[in-house]
Amino acid sequence: xxxxxxxxxxxxxxxxxxxxxxxxxxxxxxxxxxxxxxxxxxxxxxxxxxxxxxxxxxxxxxxxxxxxxxxxxxxxxxxxxxxxxxxxxxxxxxxxxxxxxxxxxxxxxxxxxxxxxxxxxxxxxxxxxxxxxxxxxxxxxxxxxxxxxxxxxxxxxxxxxxxxxxxxxxxxxxxxxxxxxxxxxxxxxxxxxxxxxxxxxxxxxxxxxxxxxxxxxxxxxxxxxxxxxxxxxxxxxxxxxx
Numbered sequence: 749x750x751x752x753x754x755x756x757x758x759x760x761x762x763x764x765x766x767x768x769x770x771x772x773x774x775x776x777x778x779x780x781x782x783x784x785x786x787x788x789x790x791x792x793x794x795x796x797x798x799x800x801x802x803x804x805x806x807x808x809x810x811x812x813x814x815x816x817x818x819x820x821x822x823x824x825x826x827x828x829x830x831x832x833x834x835x836x837x838x839x840x841x842x843x844x845x846x847x848x849x850x851x852x853x854x855x856x857x858x859x860x861x862x863x864x865x866x867x868x869x870x871x872x873x874x875x876x877x878x879x880x881x882x883x884x885x886x887x888x889x890x891x892x893x894x895x896x897x898x899x900x901x902x903x904x905x906x907x908x909x910x911x912x913x914x915x916x917x918x919x920x921x922x923x924x925x926x927x928x929x930x931x932x933x934x935x936x937x938x939x940x941x942x943x944x945x946x947x948x949x950x951x952x953x954x955x956x957x958x959x960x961x962x963x964x965x966x967x968x969x970x971x972x973x974x975x976x977x978x979x980x981x982x983x984x985x986x987x988x989x990x
Contacts, residue, residue: 751783752946759950762798766896766951767805767919767958773798773893774857776947778981785940787850788843792933793940795892797947799930801955802896802923808960809916816920824924826878827885827899831929834889839936850891851985857894858978860901877902881921888922889929894978896922 758779765772773794780790806813817824838846880902888895899918903909909917933939 752942755779755783755943755946756950759797759947759952760954760957761950762947763801763804763951763954763956764958764961765954766798766801767955768915768961774854774978774981777854777893778984780943780947781981781985783943785943786843787847788838789938789940791838791846791850791891792936792938793943793947795888795926796930796933796939796944798951799923799926800948801951801958802919802926804952804955805919805958806916806923807956812916813920816916820917820920823878823881824921826882827888827921827925828928830882830885830887831889831925832932834886834891835929835932836889838890839932839938847989851982851989853891854893854978854985855982857891857897858975858982860894860897862975873905877905885925888925889932892926895925 755776758776762772762776765775776798777790777794780794781787785793809816881899884895884898884902887898896918899921900914903914903917
């Protein structure tokens, strides 16, 4: 019981941070691994559990959802295609191979927080944006943690987008992308449902709060939290699997 209470509490933290900025599943994934779950089951359960945070974060801007869907529907479709491919790869790659890749994937997700988006509205911007969003979708389906940060890094290159609009667009793209890959996970038989439910309940509460407080969290605190947990978990996983 204590294990599920901890996961629920972590879900609130992750949901809140995801609602405000993104990438906090870097925190919940190693927590699930620490409970003894296999890397693949932890990745699937983590994805299923944290997805609601992105949708609940949109409650405060629900009147704008139709306009955002119209603006970003092409990128959403591209991202969904990528995540579907990634999810299929995850379910077909031998577990031993995935275990060896996880430390590198988590390290990459953590390093993504150091990406500085340089504004770019040149002739190749639209193509580069589609490729970037497609790649983030593929990553989402195969692993997941850190996708929100990658999406923001890609979208922020268009200087017409303000920070609040970027966060809303990120929640929209990541939410729909994860929803489709999660449908594949549900039928995989590899999800730990008590863990998923505990994480989902916490993430839903945290996401609702995070969506309303998106502009109030100090960026330095957010980055420090994610980087410290991400790098620490990466080091632990390198020691565990190597």
